[in-house]
Amino acid sequence: MIDVNDIRHQFPTLHQEVNGHPLVYLDNGATTHKPQVVIDAISHYYEKLNSNIHRGVHFLSQQATDAYEASRETIRQHLNAQHLHEIIFTKGNTEAINLVANGFRQILQEGDEVLVSAMEHHSNIVPWQMACQSSSATLKVIPMDEMGVLDMDSYKNLLSDKTKVVAVNHISNALGTINPVKQMIQWAHEVGAAVLIDGAQAGPHCSIDVQDLDADFYCISGHKVYGPTGIGALYGKEEWLKKLPPYQGGGEMIATVSFDKTTYADLPHKFEAGTPNIAGGIALKTAIDWINQIGLDNIVSYEKELVDYATEELSKIEGIRFIGQAQEKAGVISFIVGDIHPYDMGMILDKLGVAVRTGHHCAQPVMDQFCIPGTVRASFAVYNTKEDVNRLVEGVIKAQTMLS
Amino acid sequence: MIDVNDIRHQFPTLHQEVNGHPLVYLDNGATTHKPQVVIDAISHYYEKLNSNIHRGVHFLSQQATDAYEASRETIRQHLNAQHLHEIIFTKGNTEAINLVANGFRQILQEGDEVLVSAMEHHSNIVPWQMACQSSSATLKVIPMDEMGVLDMDSYKNLLSDKTKVVAVNHISNALGTINPVKQMIQWAHEVGAAVLIDGAQAGPHCSIDVQDLDADFYCISGHKVYGPTGIGALYGKEEWLKKLPPYQGGGEMIATVSFDKTTYADLPHKFEAGTPNIAGGIALKTAIDWINQIGLDNIVSYEKELVDYATEELSKIEGIRFIGQAQEKAGVISFIVGDIHPYDMGMILDKLGVAVRTGHHCAQPVMDQFCIPGTVRASFAVYNTKEDVNRLVEGVIKAQTMLS
Amino acid sequence: MASIQDIQQDIIDEFDMFEEWMGKYEHIIDLGKSLPLIEEQFKTKDNLIKGCQSRVWLHAQHKDGKVIYTADSDAIMTKGIIALLVRAFSEQKAQDIVEADTDFINQIGLKEQLSPTRANGLVSMVKQMKLYALAFQSQN
Amino acid sequence: MASIQDIQQDIIDEFDMFEEWMGKYEHIIDLGKSLPLIEEQFKTKDNLIKGCQSRVWLHAQHKDGKVIYTADSDAIMTKGIIALLVRAFSEQKAQDIVEADTDFINQIGLKEQLSPTRANGLVSMVKQMKLYALAFQSQN
């Protein structure tokens, strides 16, 4: 059970006025706020441990290295990866996907196919476009229906022995759809394709088991799971990580360097060139521990209640149209009202202290499919309340009055 | 003038015991500690502003965007870049160099040459090896002499119309040598080559004027200039940044995305895919402001005094051999004592509370040239004192006694 | 036709009547509704101003020594803002537009009321209008 | 030859005599100096253990049913640590080595005294020694 008051108490950012109103923050799909323990973990690092890691023999360097590596272990457990060295620290999901897609440049060949879904974030489209371009492979798109659900028949038809990679998000940031990734992975494996799951939105909203899913790659962003900005984690199956060429060159990622020949270090260091975001890495552990202390199951059921309530209340508004109406949804409600431009709606909501996101949510192809310029998106976290939903609904009604 | 007591007061990390001794931190070349204002700036971001930037219309997102962009402006001024959009936020110097080298993969052709110096950090070698490998260009090395000074005659001879890129550090992290980069850039431009200056070690130890240097690319790491980990800045001349292809694909860096065609955003966003290290970016401004408040000139002359004193005192130790004895040096003293392995020396120094770095300092080719397994490196920051130097010298003598 | 400066003063006075953001917003929305639309044929890609979330078309023509602007946007508040600018600058002499002070935007306190993206949009609109005027001016 | 366990107990007792890190370090350094060197011919790349900052060569041979280890390192403290391990495991039966408990490393409080890189190095040395033993064991 969730004690939302207790939880809210832990988030300093929530307790402020915006434009004269207490803040209602419903832009969690973009980034979540951080509990005090996470902020403190960062300060603690800088005040007590601060040191560069891995390469140092001195005390602070050891302490910092231990803390950083402990975080890797926490992430391993959280995603249920088999091996510690299958966890690569990244800057976030964008970097993670680029790391993998860049590696596939050298693996893909002309005639090969990469499948992405019609509801991907730009970060899971553009890197694959770039990889396909430089390898002359072909990018194909798994279509979705008007409810915002992927068409599994088409997916099955698209799969063939040409398919080398399938890249899909676990939960869509624009629509909230939860995709049947376990099934999709299984089918992809039947044709020998590797599967990358973009877990940016799944991180905060569902529990993840990479072994159960049998995912080849899975990535999460720290700043979306109550953790710091500039840090994330990529899981990759050992065999794949061994197969992929390194991404960035630099310190840490090499075993030996000479001008004639450079040999690369073992996993995970092969993919971790340069001084990482040490503070971020260490505090990401705190964030994940915090989530687990509340319990992902509790979070999931509490958020479902909120989203259901919000959907119900918003449905009463005349002219509202929900974009993304899958049965399996989490965390996100995207909508437009009449012919009101989402941008106009968002500005008025902001004046009323309600923070939502408007626009294409970095998923322009989704907007194109629905022939809309964008949506208003309310996205939820475990610290949101029914009162937040009420304020949203009031705001939408007020904006509607002003704008029509 | 430097009031070192006042400065030390501002660094919480310095005030602790390590292995029963007050910490003497001489590993600043790896990373510097952070003044309280920088730590507070990070907390302030997470407690008050936290929000994703650029894409949001709501209040917090605006505040965070403003703070992040204000940092870009501060960096622009600090490096004296002409345009704001010539400043790209990166994860650090390793990423910055990879970004540029990756771009040159598509520009370099067979027969073209890339020059790096014999004293580069791995981060300024490996990315160029990778770029040369995939473009069939050739990597050539500007040699250095036994004092650790680049051979300018050889450099001049190496330059030709085949030279497309010269990549050199401003100050060597392994040797402390300050390279004559202005002159080197001028010569390179005479043959039409672009020049990247790796300013990782210059950031804390000298003032930088990219227009005066006429550098094409210049990069600094936040964590080495009293700022956060996981953030850095790349300066690139507008014309070059326009010419280079984008690096990572994702949100922010595109103007429009469809599955058929993606057009890239204007500078600097073209090179800033995904959610950045927002907290780090904002606090980097605080770090640079902090440096400027003390004054780089003051820092430079204070540190010179320290390094001179340390060199003098260490010289008295029997069997000491300094690695890197350039006239123009800053921040770093690298040495070995007799045939004592640096690793053994480092461990004993650590036990005595003196944090130095030992090993190849990610500059293995330098060690190969001097035929040593590594060095002991003491590297300085503005908060170090003569007392720190004394403790270092005592420690080295004690270790020498134990180990011989 | 009143001078640019007079019109700007009118606009400032008008906005001064509203103390709250709500009034100002409603006024902008009303202005947006009243904007004389751009002819469909001018809603071209060339006339599109790179904004952020809303699209803005701006067309300019030179007639009898005066610059005439028409414009449109898919978002009504954006439309209202351009209506203001059109009112301030349309049917004026190119040179006057080029030289015009644009501080009235700050004085109506709109910038603080707008998101930076929209405020940036506003700035680029003004810039674009001045660019057109400059082009016409140098034709003479 | 004493059993592995007895030797380990000896080592533990020896280290117990030193309360301070200095004594322990000096003891390790002394051990390092006394390590019977590996023959030059065995200082090959194959016999190199991937460590961090110091290089370690470890050679193993099987003779009269016993495993004989010789080793070297370019850093004296690393040499001391391998000296300890060689003392604990060399000239023992392969099977005994494979099955040996290695907790004595924790008990001499060395791990806390070492940097994690060196502690990792120590772990990989033990691992490597056991791997050799395992190989010899399965030859039989």
Ligand SMILES: Cc1ncc(COP(=O)(O)O)c(C=O)c1O
């Ligand atoms: C000269 C030099 N170049 C590059 C780097 C790499 O910087 P970072 O580790 O911050 O990416 C460093 C720091 O280790 C350095 O000293």
Ligand SMILES: Cc1ncc(COP(=O)(O)O)c(C=O)c1O
């Ligand atoms: C589904 C999805 N994928 C990828 C990303 C990119 O993540 P980041 O911006 O943290 O790199 C996001 C977040 O914006 C997202 O929601």
